[in-house]
Amino acid sequence: MTTPTIRQAPAAPGDLPLLGHTLSLLRRDRVGYLTSLQPAGDLVRLRIGTRPFLVLNSPELVRRVMVEEGKNFDRGRIFQKARPYVGDGLFTAEGSEHLRQRRMVQPAFHKGQIERSVRIMNDVVRDQVASWRPGSTVAMDREMHVLASEIIGQTMFRAPEAREVVDLARDELPALLAGLGQRTLLPDFLARVPTGVSRRFDAACDNLRAAADRLVAAYRDNHGDLHDFVSLLRSARDARTGTTMSDTEIRDQIMTLLIAGIETPATLMSWAMYELASNPGLRQRLEAEVDEVFGGRDLTPADLPALTLTDAFVQENTRLHHPLWILMRRAVNPLTLGGVRVEPGDEVLYSPAAMQRNPSIFADPLRFDPDRWLGDAPTQRMQQAFLPFGLGNRQCVGDAFAWVQMKVTVARVVAGRRLVVPAGYRPKTVVSSIVHLDRLPLTVHSRPRAAAVGGPDHTEGHES
Ligand code: HEM
Numbered sequence: 001m002t003t004p005t006i007r008q009a010p011a012a013p014g015d016l017p018l019l020g021h022t023l024s025l026l027r028r029d030r031v032g033y034l035t036s037l038q039p040a041g042d043l044v045r046l047r048i049g050t051r052p053f054l055v056l057n058s059p060e061l062v063r064r065v066m067v068e069e070g071k072n073f074d075r076g077r078i079f080q081k082a083r084p085y086v087g088d089g090l091f092t093a094e095g096s097e098h099l100r101q102r103r104m105v106q107p108a109f110h111k112g113q114i115e116r117s118v119r120i121m122n123d124v125v126r127d128q129v130a131s132w133r134p135g136s137t138v139a140m141d142r143e144m145h146v147l148a149s150e151i152i153g154q155t156m157f158r159a160p161e162a163r164e165v166v167d168l169a170r171d172e173l174p175a176l177l178a179g180l181g182q183r184t185l186l187p188d189f190l191a192r193v194p195t196g197v198s199r200r201f202d203a204a205c206d207n208l209r210a211a212a213d214r215l216v217a218a219y220r221d222n223h224g225d226l227h228d229f230v231s232l233l234r235s236a237r238d239a240r241t242g243t244t245m246s247d248t249e250i251r252d253q254i255m256t257l258l259i260a261g262i263e264t265p266a267t268l269m270s271w272a273m274y275e276l277a278s279n280p281g282l283r284q285r286l287e288a289e290v291d292e293v294f295g296g297r298d299l300t301p302a303d304l305p306a307l308t309l310t311d312a313f314v315q316e317n318t319r320l321h322h323p324l325w326i327l328m329r330r331a332v333n334p335l336t337l338g339g340v341r342v343e344p345g346d347e348v349l350y351s352p353a354a355m356q357r358n359p360s361i362f363a364d365p366l367r368f369d370p371d372r373w374l375g376d377a378p379t380q381r382m383q384q385a386f387l388p389f390g391l392g393n394r395q396c397v398g399d400a401f402a403w404v405q406m407k408v409t410v411a412r413v414v415a416g417r418r419l420v421v422p423a424g425y426r427p428k429t430v431v432s433s434i435v436h437l438d439r440l441p442l443t444v445h446s447r448p449r450a451a452a453v454g455g456p457d458h459t460e461g462h463e464s
Contacts, residue, residue: 009045020047034354049187059384066392076330089256129416134446148266156229161218165211169258172204178432267436271321277419312370323434
């Protein structure tokens with residue numbers, strides 16, 4: 001018997017002529033749709049337009065593609081399509097060029113660099129939290145975007161000229177990501193339709209690229225070594241090839257960092273604020289932990305390991321609200337995957353967000369429950385299926401940075417304020433290249449008897 005090809009793999013329901021499953025994949029609850037495919041098997045075939053894709057529904061198959069067979073796959077068509085817009089940085093580069101870039105960028109994310117960033121993160125969040133007036137209602141989605149962009153800005157770019165590009169990234173990223181999703185995912189005949197989204201996308205890319213070019217020129221003309229991300233790239237020489245980075249390459253890495261490093265943490269931190277506001281019992285336990293660990297002083301890297309409940313809270317938040325609904329790979333060599341023959345050019349996809357909601361792996365998957373990560377509670381299968389930063393040679397270069405940033409943010413907010421969900425509010429998600437939380441208004445209260453730095457007001461707190 002011959003091995004079935006990808007076209008002969010079991011099809012997901014709802015295959016339409018010409019469009020395939022494109023409409024199901026574009027509906028608002030895409031994660032729900034991808035989760036609904038899990039009972040159909042570890043491998044299911046979808047079509048986007050007329051192109052077939054294999055959906056990987058098990059953590060074992062994801063590991064095979066990303067790690068064991070990693071050299072047999074590249075990022076694929078979507079990233080190829082993104083390259084003219086977002087540049088040829090770490091996110092879109094392939095093969096030996098990707099490895100060269102990775103070796104040069106990685107040192108910016110070493111442990112020592114991240115530890116040095118903790119103080120900046122602490123200060124940025126502390127000041128932002130202190131600006132939330134008790135009794136007021138704060139647009140928390142916006143606040144978390146400001147926080148994420150400030151943290152990237154202050155930890156990675158020390159030149160004063162960076163302010164322009166960081167502010168621009170904060171403001172233009174939603175338009176950029178919405179357009180990027182359409183340009184790369186839709187069949188070409190639909191992606192080229194000149195809509196408002198498409199025009200805003202082109203303008204956002206042009207503006208960001210021009211501002212990043214100006215920043216590279218400012219470093220070249222006005223600054224020596226500022227001991228930051230751009231200085232590191234300017235002086236980096238790849239040990240294996242002896243090559244350095246051109247101004248254009250540095251510009252592309254700056255764009256990559258801004259595109260990859262703001263929106264995802266901002267989204268997860270917004271959800272974290274929502275969960276803090278929605279779970280008063282949990283918030284009290286977190287308050288007890290942060291008071292005990294760093295009380296009324298600033299947070300240091302040495303405090304982080306003791307914040308175990310905060311860590312479990314961040315982990316559960318990252319599990320339940322993962323913003324990446326789809327990741328793709330394209331085969332460059334033939335192989336067999338789960339009994340299906342995959343030929344060069346065939347594409348596979350998996351959804352971190354859906355995998356982390358798989359009910360056969362996570363009991364009661366839609367319930368927010370940080371305790372599932374504490375002590376002996378997590379099973380081996382849960383740990384295998386929790387892949388928020390991907391796997392293998394394309395694993396997120398900012399994973400440790402993002403984790404520390406989310407932990408510091410949650411700890412500092414808990415230390416300084418109490419948040420309450422306004423009556424009648426229901427969270428709503430919006431999908432662009434990522435799934436994010438739409439408007440999040442939260443009411444802010446002081447913490448009674450809070451000994452916290454950055455929130456020393458003495459107004460009476462209100463219990464939620
Ligand atoms: C919680 C927030 C974040 C999440 C959930 C996340 C998730 C991911 C995932 C899943 C990948 C792998 C994509 C793939 O396999 O195709 C990735 C790659 C990447 N991420 Fe993150 N990320 C986050 C934050 C950050 C931050 C803060 C930065 C930078 C400061 C960053 C920079 C990157 C870059 C440059 C890549 C491409 C790496 C490569 O291909 O070598 N990310 N991210």
